[in-house]
Amino acid sequence: MGRSRKFTDDQLLDAARDMVATHGPGATVAQVSTASGAPTGSIYHRFRSRDELLVRLWLRSIERLHDRLLQVGDEHDDPTEALVALAVETARYCREHPAEARAMTLYRQESLSQTAPEELRERVAHLNDRALAMFGRLGARRFPASADDPRLVELVFTCVVGLCYGLIRPYVVAGTPIPPWLDEVIARACAAALTVGDI
């Protein structure tokens, strides 16, 4: 075999996450190096480029959020309740894991699916598949009349994730705690936004 690893991939990603949380999206490889204790050579031995490191971090942070959301989605019988609960849960998760939440702001899927390192394009493209399927199911039950409309998923996604994320984003980026009263705002706004589908 060979020499055993002194740093796990997750250790390096954790360091990158913390540097992004403190220095923003312009965090440098040198900063990740000192934060993790690994020399730059080791980091480049593990990740082909800074881009790959940050994209992998972004993928990990969003997959972790989705893991949590997929659990919550099944805990409600009423689809509207489930959708509102998903919005509120997103806020809670980001409040509990501010650095992970900061990493989620690094990219947007639509642009990244074209610009990401070649070997990650596929993973980026299918990142939201699980979550979208869930939102599609809940949306179809919430709006039976539009169950076949392809725009339904975008609408639901916007009213739940987009709305919640937009409200908490300023706090996430600033690194300040998300105020608890925001959960109530999100719940009411989300429920009301979802009524547009009834038109």
Next chain:
Amino acid sequence: MGRSRKFTDDQLLDAARDMVATHGPGATVAQVSTASGAPTGSIYHRFRSRDELLVRLWLRSIERLHDRLLQVGDEHDDPTEALVALAVETARYCREHPAEARAMTLYRQESLSQTAPEELRERVAHLNDRALAMFGRLGARRFPASADDPRLVELVFTCVVGLCYGLIRPYVVAGTPIPPWLDEVIARACAAALTVGDI
């Protein structure tokens, strides 16, 4: 006097705005130079630093939005209607002026009031005064019972501007048009979010 100016400040700011719209917040002085036709020396003759150029651009874009909002705020008798109209108007303005809207995402006031070039701190600090006063007045009429609560302005500001801006931001940053159906989502969500003050 001396030689007359070949480039106005606004011309340089326009070029900076367009470069930020196409290249993001990392737009370089060299890009602004070629986009405007002005050599870097001229740009630095007018602005002390790249930071000052971008902060001035940011200030201008937000002041222009506020100019428009201040007009709209007076057109409604009912305070709730006025607040919802302000949220929708923000979306409309950003749809009509996508590059200006992109420039608004360059900074956040809270962090900038500490890190901006010294000579601009004052202007940054008081940037929102006019708008906040209006939101304060409308909020006091909407929630007479909490008229003296200092948290009221933050609540109203979040439910109107924060909510709207969070929903449209993805489109603004991506440079894709803001879909028209979003206006209805914003209106309903904003009205519902404002009901939290009634607790």
Next chain:
DNA sequence: CAATAACTAGAACGACTACTCTAAATCAAG
């Protein structure tokens, strides 16, 4: 016309960053 102030013009500089390269350390297998 001469003097001067204000600006244009762009080459040059220094700092920083992503990335590479070579050498050494470490561990499993024969």
Next chain:
DNA sequence: CTTGATTTAGAGTAGTCGTTCTAGTTATTG
């Protein structure tokens, strides 16, 4: 123990960007 694959280690490289510097240009004023 020796071999060889794998990783650590960090000095070195090329390129980019913000900024500065010096020279030259244009208009206004007396």
